[in-house]
Amino acid sequence: MAPSLEVPEPVEEVLSHPIKAAPKLVAPEPEHCPGPESETAGKADSCAGCPNQAICASAPKGPDPDIPAITARLSGIKHKVLVLSGKGGVGKSTFTSLLAHAFATNPDNTVGIMDTDICGPSIPKMMGVEAETIHVSGGGWSPVWVLDNLGVMSVQFMLPNRDDAVIWRGPKKNGLIKQFLKDVEWGDMDFLLVDTPPGTSDEHLSVNSFLKESGVDGAVVLTTPQEVALLDVRKEIDFCRKAGIKVLGIVENMSGFVCPKCTHESQIFQATTGGARALAKEMNIPFLGAVPLDPRIGMASDYGESFFDAWPDSPACTALKGVVRRVGEEMGLKAGSVLPED
Amino acid sequence: MSLDRIKHIVLILSGKGGVGKSSTTTQLALSLSLAGKSVGVLDIDLTGPSIPRLFGIESAKVTQAPGGWVPVPVHAADPATNTGALSCMSLGFLLRERGDAVVWRGPKKTAMVRQFLSDVYWGDLDYLLIDTPPGTSDEHISLAETLLKTALPGQVAGAVVVTTPQAVATADVRKELNFCAKTGINVIGVVENMSGFVCPNCSECTNVFSKGGGEVMAQEFGVKFLGSVPIDPQFVMLVETGRRPVYPVGTEVNGLDIGGQTHGNPAADVKDPEQLVRKYQSCSLCPLFGDITKAVTEVVEGRV
Numbered sequence: 001m002a003p004s005l006e007v008p009e010p011v012e013e014v015l016s017h018p019i020k021a022a023p024k025l026v027a028p029e030p031e032h033c034p035g036p037e038s039e040t041a042g043k044a045d046s047c048a049g050c051p052n053q054a055i056c057a058s059a060p061k062g063p064d065p066d067i068p069a070i071t072a073r074l075s076g077i078k079h080k081v082l083v084l085s086g087k088g089g090v091g092k093s094t095f096t097s098l099l100a101h102a103f104a105t106n107p108d109n110t111v112g113i114m115d116t117d118i119c120g121p122s123i124p125k126m127m128g129v130e131a132e133t134i135h136v137s138g139g140g141w142s143p144v145w146v147l148d149n150l151g152v153m154s155v156q157f158m159l160p161n162r163d164d165a166v167i168w169r170g171p172k173k174n175g176l177i178k179q180f181l182k183d184v185e186w187g188d189m190d191f192l193l194v195d196t197p198p199g200t201s202d203e204h205l206s207v208n209s210f211l212k213e214s215g216v217d218g219a220v221v222l223t224t225p226q227e228v229a230l231l232d233v234r235k236e237i238d239f240c241r242k243a244g245i246k247v248l249g250i251v252e253n254m255s256g257f258v259c260p261k262c263t264h265e266s267q268i269f270q271a272t273t274g275g276a277r278a279l280a281k282e283m284n285i286p287f288l289g290a291v292p293l294d295p296r297i298g299m300a301s302d303y304g305e306s307f308f309d310a311w312p313d314s315p316a317c318t319a320l321k322g323v324v325r326r327v328g329e330e331m332g333l334k335a336g337s338v339l340p341e342d
Numbered sequence: 343m344s345l346d347r348i349k350h351i352v353l354i355l356s357g358k359g360g361v362g363k364s365s366t367t368t369q370l371a372l373s374l375s376l377a378g379k380s381v382g383v384l385d386i387d388l389t390g391p392s393i394p395r396l397f398g399i400e401s402a403k404v405t406q407a408p409g410g411w412v413p414v415p416v417h418a419a420d421p422a423t424n425t426g427a428l429s430c431m432s433l434g435f436l437l438r439e440r441g442d443a444v445v446w447r448g449p450k451k452t453a454m455v456r457q458f459l460s461d462v463y464w465g466d467l468d469y470l471l472i473d474t475p476p477g478t479s480d481e482h483i484s485l486a487e488t489l490l491k492t493a494l495p496g497q498v499a500g501a502v503v504v505t506t507p508q509a510v511a512t513a514d515v516r517k518e519l520n521f522c523a524k525t526g527i528n529v530i531g532v533v534e535n536m537s538g539f540v541c542p543n544c545s546e547c548t549n550v551f552s553k554g555g556g557e558v559m560a561q562e563f564g565v566k567f568l569g570s571v572p573i574d575p576q577f578v579m580l581v582e583t584g585r586r587p588v589y590p591v592g593t594e595v596n597g598l599d600i601g602g603q604t605h606g607n608p609a610a611d612v613k614d615p616e617q618l619v620r621k622y623q624s625c626s627l628c629p630l631f632g633d634i635t636k637a638v639t640e641v642v643e644g645r646v
Contacts, residue, residue, distance in 0.1 A: 121514075197477065
């Protein structure tokens with residue numbers, strides 16, 4: 001028989017298990033390990049003969065005892081939004097930082113960004129705070145404040161050298177994400193934006209299970225127009241469905257490019273299958289808008305500036321503002337309170 | 343061990359997502375094949391496999407043989423045109439529905455990577471290209487560990503690191519270069535992708551994601567710079583719809599006129615049943631990748 005994953009994967013089981021405290025193992029996890037945190041730890045067929053078997057079997061079962069602490073820590077945050085995409089490099093971090101800047105234009109709002117991309121954190125550079133470090137006080141870790149009302153937390157702030165690689169397997173990444181939620185003094189905030197790495201793996205599962213109890217408003221899904229990207233984004237939406245995360249909508253980034261010399265519009269990443277609009281229709285989720293490819297967005301990100309402040313009159317800026325208002329609408333907020341009219 | 347009959351293993355890495363690891367892998371594979379090498383492509387991006395789509399073999403399935411899993415063939419060797427055989431293995435071939443999410447934690451991904459490295463029956467190959475997901479985590483650690491333990495001495499030629507020019511991307515790719523240094527993976531060189539876009543209307547070149555970042559990074563880390571590759575929407579169209587690339591009259595690449603080659607009726611080309619590797623020869627990126635491939639093979643084959 002052809003090898004395949006046609007037996008439905010027990011995704012529900014992975015999702016429904018809140019993360020448990022992982023027991024200390026004496027040997028590496030074997031190939032078909034059910035996971036030291038799972039219900040069947042130490043009892044599955046593949047556990048026979050594993051040096052960890054006794055440890056896993058006797059480890060405490062039940063929900064993670066840290067979840068109530070996380071819920072208490074985040075109780076002052078009104079809205080939590082995830083920024084997701086199955087595909088890398090489509091603009092998750094760019095959009096997260098722009099969304100944060102937009103929300104923060106209203107001085108009554110306080111906004112936080114949590115960067116859960118442990119191996120490739122981009123938020124600090126885009127916000128112009130790459131060289132900052134975390135301050136620890138009696139109340140916990142303080143986020144790095146970019147503006148008076150815009151705070152950021154990322155693994156980048158913990159690295160001794162800017163270019164250090166974070167070579168971590170899943171459980172260690174999960175541990176840090178937990179600390180970001182449990183030990184960071186977020187305080188009273190209107191919005192907490194969670195930027196994620198590409199894929200549907202440890203980081204996503206952890207964020208989902210840690211935040212389940214305190215409630216997430218929903219996820220904004222980013223994509224670029226071509227099918228190679230949509231293919232992975234479809235998987236991410238499938239993940240959201242299975243995990244019970246509400247999809248606030250989908251944004252098409254890098255949609256068309258206007259030549260600065262002759263103003264001819266080219267589709268650099270052709271939407272051969274209808275792009276995000278068609279995908280939104282197919283998956284029955286709201287389409288939040290399309291943002292054109294503007295080299296100045298990339299430049300503003302490289303220099304850590306706010307694109308809204310730097311190029312307020314550009315077409316990309318107008319499109320982005322439209323998307324931000326739509327995100328607010330989908331969250332049930334008044335458009336004016338999210339982003340004041342110009 | 344299924345890797346025993348492979349001469350050279352090359353990894354395609356990048357700390358950043360969406361910079362073109364998979365399309366670079368695809369083009370390196372096609373170029374190596376055009377240079378007469380037999381090539382295998384292993385896609386270890388488990389949660390977002392793109393290789394099946396890029397080679398236009400999304401509906402293919404893997405078959406089981408006594409020697410292990412048989413990779414999906416893209417085209418067979420053709421001695422008449424000095425083309426080597428090309429085959430692929432990806433998690434995408436194992437999925438029931440193309441939209442299905444693969445929600446796996448680390449240990450399961452590790453097991454799959456090991457299985458891909460040990461259970462695939464590649465046969466005799468000159469090159470095995472391994473396409474990776476972004477980051478420096480489970481898949482990468484498992485890959486490095488397994489290769490370190492099982493590969494023959496000199497078999498792992500090293501890594502081609504892909505980046506785009508902007509600082510936000512190179513910041514992550516620097517981390518990947520440090521990962522290579524720490525795990526003892528030789529860096530063959532850096533490719534700068536999406537370096538400039540030529541407007542099809544007025545031929546003005548815009549540096550959509552700035553320019554030169556990859557070359558500067560390569561210099562700083564003391565690794566070879568293999569070349570920059572511009573954005574070519576015709577390549578996107580080729581892999582998305584299978585249409586043979588057509589350029590306006592007068593288009594030149596490396597002094598070679600490639601414009602106005604219509605190869606018969608362009609409208610009929612959409613359903614052109616010709617092999618991807620033949621259509622790719624009409625793409626403006628083909629000669630660029632020919633040079634990059636030459637540089638890679640010189641480094642790789644010079645080492646052994």
